[in-house]
Amino acid sequence: MEVKDAKFLICDDSILARKSLTALLKSFGYTNILEVSNGQDAVNTYMHEHPTVVLLDIVMPIKDGITATKEILEYDPKAKIIMVSSVGTQTNLREAIKAGARDFIQKPVEESLLEEVLEHVLN
Amino acid sequence: MDMTEQTNEILSHSNFEKIAPKLSDFVQEYIKKLILDLVTYVNADISVGEIETVSEYYAKKELSQEITGVPSAYSAMDAAEDALISFAADYSKMEVNEYDILVREALLDFLNLHNGLFVVQLSKLNICELSLAVPKQNGAFLMTSPATGEITVIPVTFPYGTIRFLLCELEHTA
Numbered sequence: 001m002e003v004k005d006a007k008f009l010i011c012d013d014s015i016l017a018r019k020s021l022t023a024l025l026k027s028f029g030y031t032n033i034l035e036v037s038n039g040q041d042a043v044n045t046y047m048h049e050h051p052t053v054v055l056l057d058i059v060m061p062i063k064d065g066i067t068a069t070k071e072i073l074e075y076d077p078k079a080k081i082i083m084v085s086s087v088g089t090q091t092n093l094r095e096a097i098k099a100g101a102r103d104f105i106q107k108p109v110e111e112s113l114l115e116e117v118l119e120h121v122l123n
Numbered sequence: 124m125d126m127t128e129q130t131n132e133i134l135s136h137s138n139f140e141k142i143a144p145k146l147s148d149f150v151q152e153y154i155k156k157l158i159l160d161l162v163t164y165v166n167a168d169i170s171v172g173e174i175e176t177v178s179e180y181y182a183k184k185e186l187s188q189e190i191t192g193v194p195s196a197y198s199a200m201d202a203a204e205d206a207l208i209s210f211a212a213d214y215s216k217m218e219v220n221e222y223d224i225l226v227r228e229a230l231l232d233f234l235n236l237h238n239g240l241f242v243v244q245l246s247k248l249n250i251c252e253l254s255l256a257v258p259k260q261n262g263a264f265l266m267t268s269p270a271t272g273e274i275t276v277i278p279v280t281f282p283y284g285t286i287r288f289l290l291c292e293l294e295h296t297a
Contacts, residue, residue, distance in 0.1 A: 014228060092254070
C-alpha cells in the first residue's frame, strides 16, 4: 500500500470516533495522524503542527467545532477543515460552510464518502 | 424485510400502538428512530418490553445527553452493568470485559449517534432544528419529570439483557 504524506488532525471527544477515523485513514495509506478531544486543543495543535487536513466534530466540550473552525481559519485562511458529525442538521451544515469548512460528513462515516471527500479536498 | 419493516415488526409486538396516543409526536418519533438505529447499528435480535411513563426514575449510573432547542429533551440509558458492557461490545465491536472508560465511551457514542440521527431526521423533514449537548456520564441519579410531562421508559431486550432508554421532554413545541 502506498504511504501518503498528508498530516491529519482528528478532533472528536469520542475515543471510539477517533479510533474509527484513524483506522480508516490508515487503511487509505495515511500514517501521520494526530488526535485531540476538544475544539480548544484542535486550535492549539493546528498552530503548532500545521496539519494538511483537520477532521472536526461539532458537539464537543470546552470549544465546539464551529468555533474552532472559525479560529483556525482566522489563523490560517487556507486551512482545510472537514466537519465530521452526527448532527448534520440544516442549521449545522449552514453554520459549518459559513464558518469556512470545506465539507461535511454525516456520522456514521462511510469509507467511500470519506475517501471521495479527501481526494477532493487534497487536490 | 428491510430495517424499517423490521422496526415496525418489533414495535408491533410491544405495547407501542396502545401507549402511543398518550405520547407526544416527538416521543413517538424518538422511539421509532431508536429501534431503527438499534437494529441498524447494534443488534437486530431485539424486542421491546412494556413502554411506560413514570414521574421519576432512579439509575445507578447517569449516561445521558440533552437535546436542545424547541422541543428540548433529556435522553438517557440505564441497565445492569453486565448488560451495559455487552451492549458496548455489541455496538463498538471491541472486546471489553469490565465497566471501564471504553465501555462508557461506547455507550455515550451510541447515544450521541442516535440522538444526532434523530435531530437530522427532524431537520430533513423541516419539522424543527434541534441540537445536542455534550453527552454526560456521572454516578447515580434521580430523574424527575418536569411540569411539561413524564419520563418515557423504553425497555429493549437484547440476547444479553435489557437496556432501558429514557426520554423526558423538557420544553414543548411553541
